[in-house]
Amino acid sequence: MITTAPRGAKIIVLVLIASLVAACGLPRGGPSKRQIFSGSVLEQGDAFIVSVNDRVTRATGIVPALGFSEELINAAPVGADTIRPGDTLGLTIYENVEDGLLASAGQNASVINEVQVDGAGFIFVPYAGRIRAAGNSPNRLREIITERLDAQTPDPQVVVRRLAGDGATVSVLGNVGAQGVYPIERSNRMLTSMLATAGGVSAVPEIAQVTLVRGNATEKVWLLDLYKQPRLDIALRNDDRILVEEDSRSFTALGATGAQSRLAFESQTLSAIEAIAQVGGLNSSLADPTGVFVFRNEPEFIARQVLDRDDLIGTQRFAYVLDLTEPNGVFIARDFVVRDGDTVYVTEAPFVTWSKTISSLTGSLGNVGAVSQLVEGG
Known part of the structure; x- marks a missing residue:
């Protein structure tokens, strides 16, 4: 005669077996929500676990401040006409005499091409000497050269032009x-x-x-x-x-998301919702929308604001928790700013762990009947 165990006993045995299998370490993409919370400073861990709200988003919403002084x-x-060291100039000097200082025989004009402005900003003009050109406009330099030559030749006319090679x-x-x-x-x-x-x-x-x-x-x-x-x-x-x-900023996405990888920012500011969307969203068959975490090391001044404490010294480890199932959860995630070096991690839903446990016992998901037969002994 075969006796069968009461249904309640079957369930208890089933739960015990499932718990035993789960305790042996089922494969998963990362720590569970419970395991993350066990690392809190409240549990003698070294990370602050903070549920994100409007105040937290304001305290942590820092983006790179770029701009010119x-x-x-x-x-x-x-000024486009300002002469600078390194400029190349061309000079044409007209003299009001047949036998001038600079002009060739039978001519009254002398062309001096490619006069280089030296590193100190000076040029040399025959009979006018060393003249500072840098900082002057071509017109002002013309006046200076004219004044210098005026004592050497009557009524000189000078043309100064800037050549290619600014x-x-x-x-x-x-x-x-x-x-x-x-x-x-x-x-x-x-x-x-x-x-x-x-x-x-x-x-x-x-x-x-x-x-x-x-x-x-x-x-x-x-x-x-x-x-x-x-x-x-x-x-x-x-x-x-x-x-x-x-922009070289990036974040890492892990867990029950559409992809697990290191991704570059695609905009100047990146919210948690945008970061999740950038990796393909939550994995609908795995993700726990109440367990979206953002891990980061917070500088001292932000850590003090977030926790409203003044006794924190140095950089602190934070795990920010986002619950997308709350009435304003998506709005909070939309406002929470992801920063360079953050890790966005989505935990697996509890049902996934249970399904994996059943699968490991029966070889197929949800085949509880096979476990019942084991319990009944037949």
Whole structure:
């Protein structure tokens, strides 16, 4: 005679077996929500577990502050006619006599081509001597040379012209159409016009950054801000270096998402919702929408604001929790800013663990009847 165990006993045995299998370590994509919470400072762990709300989003909503200093913004464009060290000039000197100082026999004009402005800003003109050219316009230099020659030859007439090979240049590098060294001319004295001279920007505009190096100073601005805020379209100076590159910030997505990988930011600001969408959203068959975590190391001043404490010293580990099932959960996730180096992790739903347990016992999901037969002994 075969006796059968009561149904309640079967269920108890089934649960015990499932618990035993689960305790042995079922395969999963990462820690469970319970395991993450066990690492809280409240459980003698080393991370602060913080549920995200409006106050937390405000305290942590920091994005890179890019922009030019007032010194760069207020600098006036360099005059296109201003002579600089390295410029090449052409001089024509007319003399009001048949046998002049400079002109050949039978002529009253002398042409001096390719007069190089030296590094100190000076040129040499026969009979006029060493003259400072840098900082003067061609017209002013003409007046100076005329004054110098006037004592040597009667009523000299001088023409000064700038030749090709402007000494004021800018280097343009990075994601542009044509990298190179470009002269500063009337048509490209401003930053955006110089970028156009270099063939335009080839980086994705939404994440393109423009770095300007002037002397020992390095400043950076978003490309789109150059067009949204005309005051950032600064005047260029000799030896400026311009670098165009895409934003290098990134985050890592793990767990029950559409993909597990390291991804670059696709916009200036990236919310938790956008980060999840960027990896294909939550895996509908695995994800626990109440267990969306953002792991990061917070600097001391932000950690103090978030926890409203003044006794924290140094960088702190944080695990921010987002519950997308709450009435305002999606809005909170939309406002929570993901930062460079963050890890976005989505836990598996409890049902997934249970299904894996049953599968490991029966060989097929949901085949509880097979387990009942084991319990009944037949």
